Amino acid sequence: MFAYEHGYCVQPRLRPGSSLRAATGLAGVLVLSACASTPPAPTAQLQAAQQAITSAERAEASRHAAGELSAARAKLASANTAVQAEEMVAAGRLADESRVEAELAAARTAFVKARIVNDEMQSSTGTLIDEMQRKTGDAK
Amino acid sequence: MNTIDNSVAVGRTLIAAAVASVLLAGCAAAPAAPEGASEARAKLTQLQSDPNLASRAPAAIKEADAAVRTAEQPEADRSLGDHRVYIADRKVEIATAQAQTRYLEDQRAGITADRAAAQLESRTREVDVAREATADAREENAELQRQIDALQARPTDRGLVLTLGDVLFESGRAELKPGAASNLGQLVAFLAKYPSRTVAIEGHTDSVGGDDYNLGLSQRRADSVRSHLVSRGVDAARITSMGAGESSPVAGNDTAAGRQQNRRVEVIISNPALAAL
Numbered sequence: 001m002f003a004y005e006h007g008y009c010v011q012p013r014l015r016p017g018s019s020l021r022a023a024t025g026l027a028g029v030l031v032l033s034a035c036a037s038t039p040p041a042p043t044a045q046l047q048a049a050q051q052a053i054t055s056a057e058r059a060e061a062s063r064h065a066a067g068e069l070s071a072a073r074a075k076l077a078s079a080n081t082a083v084q085a086e087e088m089v090a091a092g093r094l095a096d097e098s099r100v101e102a103e104l105a106a107a108r109t110a111f112v113k114a115r116i117v118n119d120e121m122q123s124s125t126g127t128l129i130d131e132m133q134r135k136t137g138d139a140k
Numbered sequence: 141m142n143t144i145d146n147s148v149a150v151g152r153t154l155i156a157a158a159v160a161s162v163l164l165a166g167c168a169a170a171p172a173a174p175e176g177a178s179e180a181r182a183k184l185t186q187l188q189s190d191p192n193l194a195s196r197a198p199a200a201i202k203e204a205d206a207a208v209r210t211a212e213q214p215e216a217d218r219s220l221g222d223h224r225v226y227i228a229d230r231k232v233e234i235a236t237a238q239a240q241t242r243y244l245e246d247q248r249a250g251i252t253a254d255r256a257a258a259q260l261e262s263r264t265r266e267v268d269v270a271r272e273a274t275a276d277a278r279e280e281n282a283e284l285q286r287q288i289d290a291l292q293a294r295p296t297d298r299g300l301v302l303t304l305g306d307v308l309f310e311s312g313r314a315e316l317k318p319g320a321a322s323n324l325g326q327l328v329a330f331l332a333k334y335p336s337r338t339v340a341i342e343g344h345t346d347s348v349g350g351d352d353y354n355l356g357l358s359q360r361r362a363d364s365v366r367s368h369l370v371s372r373g374v375d376a377a378r379i380t381s382m383g384a385g386e387s388s389p390v391a392g393n394d395t396a397a398g399r400q401q402n403r404r405v406e407v408i409i410s411n412p413a414l415a416a417l
Contacts (some may be wrong), residue, residue, distance in 0.1 A: 093223040100230035107237035114244040121248060125255040132262030 041083045042092035049076050049095045052102035061105040064112040068105035072098050174221030177211040180228040184208050187232065193239035196246070200235035207231040287333065291326045293409065300409040302327060304365070308405060314360035316368055324365070327407060328372040339374075340408040341365050341381040344388055346399035351385060359383025365405055 053072050061069040075098035082091035184204055188194050194201070211228035215221035293300040308320040316324075331337065343358030343365075362381035370376045391398035 090219075093219075097223065097226050097230075100227055100234065104230050104234050104237065107234045107241070111237045111241040111244070114241045118244050118247060118251065121251045121255070125251060125258060128255060129258045129262070132258065132265070 039086065039088040041088055042079075042095055045092050045095035045099070046076070046079060046083070049079065049098035049102065052099045052106070056102045056106040056109065059106050059109045060113075061102075061109040063109075065105040065108040068101055068108060072102035072105055075101055172214060173212040174215050174218075174225050176222070176225035177208070177228065180208050180211055180225060180232055183229070183236070184232045187236050187239065190239075192243050193236065196240075196242040197235050197238035200231070200238045204228070204231040204235040284334075287330050291330055293407075296408075298408050299411045302407040302409065304405045304407065305400070305403075308365070309361055312357070314357060314364050316364050321368070324368055324372075328369060328374065330409070331369065331374045331378070334412075335375075335378075336412045338378045338410045339369070339380075340410075341379060342388075342406045342408065343381075343383045344390075344402060344404050344406065345386050346402040347386045347389070347393040348399065355383050355385035357383070358385050361405055365407070 049072070053069070053076060056065070056069055056072065075094050079091045079094035079098060082088070082094055184201075187201065187204075207224070207228040208231075211221070211224040213224075215224070288295070288300060291300070291302055293302040295301075304323060307323060308316055310317060327339075331339065341362045343360070343362035345354040345358050347354075349357075359382065362383055366376075366379045366381040369379055386393075386402070389398075389402045390404070391401040393399050393402060
């Protein structure tokens, strides 16, 4: 599927006019990215993960989805470690995993908050009904 | 991998084909979807078939579906497969949480409506109860008025005053006449019906005869009435009796008609607090 998945580098030497040009060119494109000497860090993915974590923190995920939030932080830390080790493919995947984990933390936080609101509404309605029944019950 | 090594050794002609074959092999080699993909699919299917949730997070469910489909592709690279399964699983969880949140939010209108309905019902019931209480009180009052009318008592500041003329006693005597019981029957019935009311019995005379005699006679007559009421079941503690002699005339003593009016026993029935009717 992807060149980097095969762990093997073929450095094609292109010669103008060669009959093999098209074929080797294709292979070269396929493998070139994996064999660059200093692959770029997955900056955008790391930033997206950090942003997702910040947004979950702002929503008080540490209170309502602490497990997911700390998993997201751990994934991001691993991603940064992988960048240091120049394992950019792993870094990119870890960053993506960190981001979805943080998004899950935010989604579960929203769910817990919504449930708290509904529970309060329901219990206050229940209290109201009880009170009213007591009031009218006494009057009878 | 050997294929490539050999190809390089043999000649460039084969390079492209070899690389291509390896790439193809990479796609075809893994026979099954990565481990965990089917669990992610199962969770997604559950979400999609939940009537309360399926339609509530369409964008997130679509995203989760795409991620699960990617995860389900056979993949030789174990770590990539695991990564895709991880992403797919979390996307399904996110979609589920979002749908559940939306569901809760949608329930609020119902909770609010329940609350309003409960308030309305309660107010209606309060009004009904109050109306019943008013009707009850009105009925009580009407009944009391009927009783008072039957008693031929007149309302005064001191209470209901019932004046018993000299029909109760022979001249100069303090014993009730045989027919007096029927005259006092209404009073006994009234006191039985309104047990919180107390009565004060006052005997009065005309000015004929000495003061002391009249005082004594009026006291004995008041006592006679009291005894009669007690004998008919009225609690003695509710009754006081006193003789006023000739001190409180209601008419002139210079005519026979005036003196007859002055010879009387007054029964004063207390006005209780309305609530204690």
